[in-house]
Amino acid sequence: MRVQLFATCLGDLVLPEAVADAEALLRGAGHEVVFPAGQVCCGQPAFNAGHRRAAARVARTFVRAFSRELPVVVPSGSCATMLSHCLPELLGVEPYEVYELSAFLAGTALPRLNDGRTIAYHDSCHMLRELGISDQPRALLEASGATLVALRRPDLCCGFGGTFSVRQPEISVAMADDKLGDAAAVAAEVLVTADPGCLVHLRARAEQAGGPRVVHLATALARGIDA
């Protein structure tokens, strides 16, 4: 199938290797990947901060860059939510066919790159509650050979929350500590998440305060958790 890949701004700027892994997974599953050159950002940072005009201005780049003829695949639960749940209303446009990466790849055969490894999966909030995606990423990780250990509360927000992370930095970091502590408590080798926002925040905290490594789902599946 031909699909359009939306890198997302964080993916493009901070985690290009995770986007490359997402593209590799899509190709590995036999899909043809189109990368629309004009893509920028879904506008979510402004939208969730209440700045709808600013959000609309940026979100229009998506409408200009992407076609409704082909499905859009996004390696980010929250950007997928923005595109599928908020963008049509924000811009008054018809919805696009948008898939979060793991939901799109569900059921795909994968190389067993994580055989015998112990992984904790962090549900990102929008992906879990708005998109209802929680089994697919776990099933894919298990298909890659990993043993999943359940966090005490896998649904607990990691504290990123866009501008929340800088409006309430202390609480935001305390929440990251809760998440990293939960992962350490179940002796996970790595913490895997499908959201660049959670990942950047958790990794930034773990870098300073210690804690398990945080890996993007696409990387864990495409190159294994040691990549």
Added chain:
Amino acid sequence: MSALDQPPGAFRARARDALAAERMQAALDSSTLRLYDHRVAAWDGLGDVEALRETARRIREGTLARLDDHLEAFADAVEARGGTVFFARTAEEARAYVVDVCTRAGARLAVKSKSMLSEEIGLNAALEAAGVHAVETDLGEYLLQLAGKHPAHIVAPAIELTKEDCAELLSRAGGVSVEPELEALTAAARAQLREAFKTADVGITGANFAVAETGSICLVTNEGNGRLVSSLPRVCISLLGMERVVPTTAELAILLRLLARSGTGQPLTVYTTLLTGPRREGEEDGPEESHVVIIDNGRTNLLRGRYRTMLSCIRCGACLNTCPIYRRAGGNAYSDVYSGPMGAVLLPLLVGLRQAPALPHASSLCGACTAACPVKIPLHELLLDLRRDLVAEGVASRRERLAFALWSLAWSRPWGYRLATSAARLGQRFGALAGPGRVWASAGRALPRLARRRYRDVRR
């Protein structure tokens, strides 16, 4: 400034204090997790909880759509049973009425069962000023009164106190040392409160619900203090938020199935009390005078428009218990009255956005609250709507609006995005010196590094 007003920096400052208070963090952590687990288990035990939530939502929304009619029916029913009803438009009117009833009764001592509305209208201070000593009889509220603190949770007000804190407070109040064990604590509180129950002239209750059909006030408690407060003193006054009416006992029964299960995980609280007017001829107990104060205090502002759904709230506390921010920031970061997600939505609506501009942002919009709400209030969506209002009404700072405007202009074209992000990469080593980068790093996070090459450049 009312007790509900929250200046811009208050949440962050108080949350920071809460994070530094180790004992409080431990108490919050264990209590919220326990209540969360209990709610999840209780919901599982219900069978089709989703159907019940939907029914409850419809009951609440349906009642609010015709609130005037239901309130009128309720008031008629109360009066038909010999009670007195007073509509208070503001907190001030409500306080004045209660003080007036107490003064006319010659009261010196009032006993109170738990009422968040009483906290909302600042009743205790008004009573003290009028020479009426008010004693809280809910165990948590009593402890807070002894500590000179305010409720940190709408259901478990003293959630932030450890049993050692409680023992200290009760020892000091009773003049004898009390062991930090549950039974000893309860026995000490009971002994201290018993005298107040016996000698009080007036009893003041809140109201979990009011039944229009029968004119009854419904109280749910676990300690039985609500019964003593409403039956021993000569005069009983119930404070009712104007939105808490249900048409009939049939709807009440449905909401009661969800209330305690959602709050504490109990099928029902230990006591469910229905107060219906004063003592009638031939009855052995009950007050001689019964008053219901129906309080608006800003609620009418919500009745028309998309925020009306917030008035569906039945104050179960489930959204607090599940909230990852509440469990770290603690209740008083939000206000001295309402807290957690329901507080973050309700307070700005009651007092106006300018009086509580930080609260819509005291959330990561994770949506755990919405998933936990027994009457399906879309709490995190309302917070998002309030954020939009902050910008639309010019409450958001000019600096913030300018920053988003400039960002969106730069990122409105691919070339602008490329230019802006290339510049940002060049300047990123200075990112921790100013602006959001400094705030990000100040809390103990490494600054994320922009990759040497963007994916779009790698891919070419």
